[in-house]
Amino acid sequence: MDTVANNRSATEADGKDTTLVYRQSRWTRLTHWIWAFSLFFMLLSGLQIFNARPQLYIGKQSGFEFNNTILQIGAENTANGPRGFTEILGHRFDTTGVLGWSGPPGQETPRAFPAWATIPSYYDLGTARVVHFFFAWILTTTLLVWLIAGLVNGHIRRDLAPRVSDLRKLPHDIFDHAKLKFHHTREYNTLQKMAYGGVLFVLLPLMIITGLAMSPSMDSVLPWLNGILGGRQTARTIHFTVMALLVLFFIVHILMILAAGPINELRSIITGWYRTDPPAKHDQPTERSV
Amino acid sequence: MAKFQISRRKFLTASSLGLSSIALSGCDAFDSGLGIGGGLRSFLENANGLTWRAQRFLAGRDALAPEFTEADIRQPQRPNGVTAPDDDTYKGLLANNFADWRLEVTGLVEKPLSLTREQLQNMPSRTQITRHDCVEGWSCIAKWTGTPLSLVLDQAVVKPQARYVMFHCLDTIEQSLSGNIKYYGTIDLIDARHPQTILAYGLNGKPLPVENGAPLRVRVERQLGYKMPKYIYKIELVDSFANVGGGRGGYWEDNGYDWYGGI
Numbered sequence: 001m002d003t004v005a006n007n008r009s010a011t012e013a014d015g016k017d018t019t020l021v022y023r024q025s026r027w028t029r030l031t032h033w034i035w036a037f038s039l040f041f042m043l044l045s046g047l048q049i050f051n052a053r054p055q056l057y058i059g060k061q062s063g064f065e066f067n068n069t070i071l072q073i074g075a076e077n078t079a080n081g082p083r084g085f086t087e088i089l090g091h092r093f094d095t096t097g098v099l100g101w102s103g104p105p106g107q108e109t110p111r112a113f114p115a116w117a118t119i120p121s122y123y124d125l126g127t128a129r130v131v132h133f134f135f136a137w138i139l140t141t142t143l144l145v146w147l148i149a150g151l152v153n154g155h156i157r158r159d160l161a162p163r164v165s166d167l168r169k170l171p172h173d174i175f176d177h178a179k180l181k182f183h184h185t186r187e188y189n190t191l192q193k194m195a196y197g198g199v200l201f202v203l204l205p206l207m208i209i210t211g212l213a214m215s216p217s218m219d220s221v222l223p224w225l226n227g228i229l230g231g232r233q234t235a236r237t238i239h240f241t242v243m244a245l246l247v248l249f250f251i252v253h254i255l256m257i258l259a260a261g262p263i264n265e266l267r268s269i270i271t272g273w274y275r276t277d278p279p280a281k282h283d284q285p286t287e288r289s290v
Numbered sequence: 291m292a293k294f295q296i297s298r299r300k301f302l303t304a305s306s307l308g309l310s311s312i313a314l315s316g317c318d319a320f321d322s323g324l325g326i327g328g329g330l331r332s333f334l335e336n337a338n339g340l341t342w343r344a345q346r347f348l349a350g351r352d353a354l355a356p357e358f359t360e361a362d363i364r365q366p367q368r369p370n371g372v373t374a375p376d377d378d379t380y381k382g383l384l385a386n387n388f389a390d391w392r393l394e395v396t397g398l399v400e401k402p403l404s405l406t407r408e409q410l411q412n413m414p415s416r417t418q419i420t421r422h423d424c425v426e427g428w429s430c431i432a433k434w435t436g437t438p439l440s441l442v443l444d445q446a447v448v449k450p451q452a453r454y455v456m457f458h459c460l461d462t463i464e465q466s467l468s469g470n471i472k473y474y475g476t477i478d479l480i481d482a483r484h485p486q487t488i489l490a491y492g493l494n495g496k497p498l499p500v501e502n503g504a505p506l507r508v509r510v511e512r513q514l515g516y517k518m519p520k521y522i523y524k525i526e527l528v529d530s531f532a533n534v535g536g537g538r539g540g541y542w543e544d545n546g547y548d549w550y551g552g553i
Contacts, residue, residue, distance in 0.1 A: 053427035060358070061421060062428035065365035120321045125425065126546025127324045127331065133553065134337040216423050217345040217512045217552030220353040232421065232429050 021186045023274035027149035038139040044119040048128035054112030060231035075101040075110035166190040182260040184277045210239040342550040355511035358419040367432040369501035375461035388505040397526035400447035413437045424515045435492030440483040451529050455482040458524035475519045475540035476531050486511040514551040516542040
């Protein structure tokens with residue numbers, strides 16, 4: 001089924017011509033869902049690990065007698081009772097209820113990320129590390145499997161590799177996205193290629209590299225790694241920043257699916273089949289099926 | 291075809307509702323399956339064994355942790371855990387500057403030892419500027435001076451059946467109903483004989499301060515801080531740690547950290 005290029009023509013009840021194309025190979029679908037599952041657990045266990053030291057620093061070490069902190073989440077006593085705060089590059093924001101000080105009314109506790117955002121929900125660094133490293137292996141293995149499958153079956157070259165024409169289409173593509181006007185074609189549009197390629201070839205590898213750089217044992221194997229990254233604490237800060245970018249990607253990803261037609265988009269990532277727009281007729285005003 | 295579409299839509303709606311209810315009720319179930327000894331946790335912990343084997347394969351016996359320069363020492367070594375032992379034995383030893391303190395080397399050795407500070411300090415020493423990484427996430431660079439553990443082990447002549455070095459400490463880390471728990475921990479003989487594994491008595495050119503583990507702490511530079519016990523008074527060579535404490539190889543290990551602290 002993977003290797004046969006299938007096109008299924010169908011006629012909808014309203015009489016418009018639509019075409020189902022086989023868009024996502026089983027490798028793409030399988031790895032997509034394993035990543036989604038793994039990243040969920042890595043995010044929530046990672047936030048728990050962060051809670052053990054809710055500060056980010058720049059450099060080789062953490063400044064206790066000097067200041068190289070660029071982000072801090074904490075709690076402080078004020079005239080209005082305990083408040084949670086988040087401080088980024090010296091700018092302090094009151095984040096009571098979510099960051100720094102949170103919990104059920106009357107049972108708030110000082111914790112950087114709230115219970116609903118961490119695994120386990122209660123403070124437990126050891127368990128969070130067990131969960132985090134388990135899914136780190138799953139995520140990394142899946143990325144390798146995807147890379148090999150994508151090179152062998154042509155998915156990366158055919159669907160993800162940017163072309164000159166992508167660059168030419170970019171302004172128009174941005175314009176269409178801004179107007180929430182989506183073209184349902186077998187091919188990814190330019191922004192899709194940039195987003196998926198950015199996650200798979202930049203963000204996830206950077207996550208793995210900065211994760212390894214934090215391991216004291218790996219530092220003995222790759223002593224130059226932290227040198228390139230700017231020190232172990234900078235590596236930790238990059239690790240956290242990439243997490244935030246992946247969360248941002250997830251939010252945009254979900255919004256785009258909702259805007260482009262969730263049934264069709266979900267079908268293609270579950271079954272592989274995707275309903276494309278009818279071919280535009282040049283002698284008539286372009287009419288888009290809804 | 292229309293029928294196919296509707297059933298597909300129903301299927302997707304139903305499955306997404308089902309998934310979200312599993313996710314909601316799953317959080318508590320997931321929490322409860324993660325306790326030490328729980329089936330789910332034990333399964334997930336297999337990944338730690340994989341990490342240990344993979345990193346041992348890559349790092350081998352002698353790959354060195356990065357060492358830094360004097361310019362990188364920008365602050366006193368950050369103390370953590372117990373920083374002022376309240377134990378009478380410890381306070382008595384501290385009162386006369388550890389003159390009565392001895393390092394016992396016992397267990398599976400041919401020649402049990404009892405070493406004074408002077409005897410340890412008269413052995414060849416190693417000084418290294420290294421980065422201490424805490425499991426919590428922070429790092430601190432300091433200069434450590436001490437006796438390579440391998441020299442002490444050679445002097446005691448380790449028996450072939452020994453597999454781990456257990457550190458017994460003077461500080462009470464937890465007061466429980468069943469009595470005080472003093473800090474303990476284990477490393478294997480590969481880490482024990484690593485060239486950078488030293489029994490440190492000096493920090494940043496001065497005698498090791500109380501908050502950092504005086505009179506003696508171990509440095510295991512390819513692992514995290516919880517693998518480097520402070521206030522050591524006895525080194526025991528063992529073939530297993532199954533019957534010590536909770537059986538997981540150390541105080542923090544018995545409270546959920548992995549025995550291998552290389553990541």
